[in-house]
Amino acid sequence: MSPHKTKPTSEHTSPVLQVEQLDIAFRRGASWTPVVNGLSFEVSRGETLAIVGESGSGKSVSAMSIMGLLPERSSRVGGSIRLRGRELLGLPDADLSAIRGNEIAMIFQEPMTSLNPVMRIGEQIAEPLYQHRGLSAAAAKAEALRLMERVRIPAAAQRYADYPHQFSGGMRQRVMIAMALACNPSVLIADEPTTALDVTIQAQILALIKELQKEEQMAVVFITHDMGVVAEVADRTLVMYRGDRVEAGATADIFAQPQQPYTRALLSAVPELGSMAGFAQPHPFPIYDMARGLSDTSSPLKDSVQSGPPWLLEVEGLSARFDVRSPLLRRVTGRVHAVENVSFQLQRGETLGIVGESGCGKSTTGRLVTGLLSATAGQIRIEGREVSQLSGLERARKIQMIFQDPYSSLDPRQSVGDALTEPLRVHGMAKKADCADIAARLLAKVGLPADAATRMPHEFSGGQRQRVCIARALAMQPGTIVADEAVSALDVSVKVQIVNLLLELQQEMGLGFLFISHDMAVVERISHRVAVMYMGEIVEIGSRADVFANPRHPYTRRLLEAVPIPDPRRRRERHMAPRELKTPYKPRDFVSPRRSYHQAGPGHLYMEADDDWS
Structure with missing residues (x-):
């Protein structure tokens, strides 16, 4: 200095x-x-x-x-x-x-x-x-x-x-x-x-x-x-x-x-890492009522039993690369390897948490499976059918997305009721005369009054707007919902309410969630399985209990060690040694190396670590 x-x-x-x-x-x-x-x-x-x-x-x-x-x-x-x-x-x-x-x-x-x-x-x-x-x-x-x-x-x-x-x-x-x-x-x-x-x-x-x-x-x-x-x-x-x-x-x-x-x-309302020890299934957060105190009458969630294909989502060898062009002649000088050979499955009533740092490819993965981005390589099957075989309507009815910022994902000039029913009207799935009743049912599903349909997005709090976005995602009755940092911007008490709402909807409707987040404590609370991403690759995947209690890849351990402990008595002196951040930018002719995985237990896989992690 x-x-x-x-x-x-x-x-x-x-x-x-x-x-x-x-x-x-x-x-x-x-x-x-x-x-x-x-x-x-x-x-x-x-x-x-x-x-x-x-x-x-x-x-x-x-x-x-x-x-x-x-x-x-x-x-x-x-x-x-x-x-x-x-x-x-x-x-x-x-x-x-x-x-x-x-x-x-x-x-x-x-x-x-x-x-x-x-x-x-x-x-x-x-x-x-x-x-x-x-x-x-x-x-x-x-x-x-x-x-x-x-x-x-x-x-x-x-x-x-x-x-x-x-x-x-x-x-x-x-x-x-x-x-x-x-x-x-x-x-x-x-x-x-x-x-x-x-x-x-x-x-x-x-x-x-x-x-x-x-x-x-x-x-x-x-x-x-x-x-x-x-x-x-x-x-x-x-x-x-x-x-x-x-x-x-x-x-x-x-x-x-x-x-x-x-x-x-x-x-x-503070999520604490390790609070799920002993729970086999996701568990709602306890709610504190300022008049009655802490209320934790909820029981651990059970597996949802639903009819239909067991796998809602199957991803195999998924990769995405984005060209980087020279400013003058617009020639391809290199590529950003955003997602690299990613594979996973999601079944009914299950939440797969995807965690990792900014730029690791987790949000890009979510956009690839929902069709917002096109994959360079790999296969995506939704309820047993190749994505290429699905029409836009079929895809919208099978998979939907909840974004991080509920305000920017809602049209500020459109009432909440219109926002909820617009997808149904566009695809000819609802008559205009029925839209008011449909909006009221969707709002009730997420704990909002029916008269909220006539209000504009700016009239709601951040947590209420996120509830509206969840209701909109449910409108097409999808089997899979991708939640991309859906609670990251919310206050702690509102975050608890939204997570509990997602768990309740999953239990009731058998939804599969791809829950993308950097909040490890929330991921531990809501997930059945967890995938850890680094530089576009899944470096570890397994049950929530295995990944959090027995992390095998050095990067997973680094993520868990970095989570703040909400107890001043356990305050640690931080010695987070800076690591040279790798870049996903690669030369145009770069060929990604083939990775090998080790099995730590049933369904628990981790990638062989590079030399720089040792």
């Missing part, structure tokens, strides 16, 4: 950031709607304060007010925000601009909306170095490259000139972290910085932030709804609910003896 900004190590004594009686309101027409009420907290050098709560609790809005990023005309901020004793509220824009990105920095939740889409990645990282540290172009580029390597962006020199759309979601978040750390700020506000990241990358980023915090004695405000992350990183925790501070204290005390029902509800 740069020596001119290095601070001496000290105990947590003097607060760097002090927030007192913060009130925030937004203009709604002629009136003002309060969203944060009298919030107070402080954070000292070298200390991490976690602010937790579900969507709409006011935690991100509070962070935006600290940065001075709320719109002046439609927001009203009262109280006091002091950085090293200097009042920030009311400062001129020029003074705030000199502070933002230099003394106080922020990592935002959604990197794609925070990065300039027409500006190269390297230039965006270098920009604060020009602005705040006055580095020359050459020095700023060298420092930007060092930061890119520090946050584990592979082939940094080659990717310096790339644009944001050429990066995966996890890679874009690493860019945001590099930008925030460029000037070694005194205060770092991290707003859900690891929500979209895989567990191994999350562990590395958390370790990186802690390492930099220790070196620089940064004060960190960590905003999240992931209580496992809170347990790993936070010295103190503040819980928010609907704009109010509900509870605050030492993290260990909050986890051991939560005083408020809402805090207890948050903690009860």
Whole structure:
């Protein structure tokens, strides 16, 4: 790190950031709607304060007010925000601009909306170095490259000139972290910085932030709804609910003896790896009712018995390669080997979890089997029939998909009722006069009232919108549903409800789920079998119990070791050694090597590890 900004190590004594009686309101027409009420907290050098709560609790809005990023005309901020004793509220824009990105920095939740889409990645990282540290172009580029390597962006020199759309979601978040750390700020506000990241990358980023915090004695405000992350990183925790501070204290005390029902509800909804030990079948999450406490009256799910072909989905030797062309003559210069020789089967009433890091090919696999992408090689059979033999209608009636972001997958100009029945109307499977009754039945199936059919997507919460997407997937009465990160963006309590809903629907209808996720604890809860993907290949596949209790491939073990433990008493010192990230980009004439598998037990297969894993 740069020596001119290095601070001496000290105990947590003097607060760097002090927030007192913060009130925030937004203009709604002629009136003002309060969203944060009298919030107070402080954070000292070298200390991490976690602010937790579900969507709409006011935690991100509070962070935006600290940065001075709320719109002046439609927001009203009262109280006091002091950085090293200097009042920030009311400062001129020029003074705030000199502070933002230099003394106080922020990592935002959604990197794609925070990065300039027409500006190269390297230039965006270098920009604060020009602005705040006055580095020359050459020095700023060298420092930007060092930061890119520090946050584990592979082939940094080659990717310096790339644009944001050429990066995966996890890679874009690493860019945001590099930008925030460029000037070694005194205060770092991290707003859900690891929500979209895989567990191994999350562990590395958390370790990186802690390492930099220790070196620089940064004060960190960590905003999240992931209580496992809170347990790993936070010295103190503040819980928010609907704009109010509900509870605050030492993290260990909050986890051991939560005083408020809402805090207890948050903690009860945390999926914990290993909680399925002893269960042969998936098991619904217990639900915490703030009036009655924890309720776990559900019993383990039994196998669904359904008529019809036993295999809903059979995939054999599936591969997908995407051409990379030169910018001038558009010649094929190489190929991205996104999926490589993948084989698996899915039977009725079964959930196959597919896990792995961003870019491993799990989402591409889901899109291949649903027909959203075309395979380069391999066979896909749905209910015993080759995909090539199925019409579009037949395929739609046999397999459907639930996407990660329920808002972007719903037409904002279309009512929920129309969204649910449109596939039926397009394929001539329902008359317009019957659509209202059909929509009401589908909504009831996912626990929503019939009058929800007349409302628009923006009128629903994130969890409700995901229920609508599940109902839409059920409209064609498919046997198989591909759930691609379907609960990753949801709050913990909503995630629990959606997982329980999927399990209930599976039990009732004999559905087969291809559950794609990077949340290992949720995968353990919902899956019968698990496939682990790395660089487009399945490196291990077997029953959930075998894969989680007896992982045989080094990558599977690495994934499991990276999962945060939601217990501050078991906090581990992270030593996630950075590994050189391989790239799926290969030369045009590259021939993939033939892999061999070993059998660890009945149905439990794992790939022979490469030398670099030993």
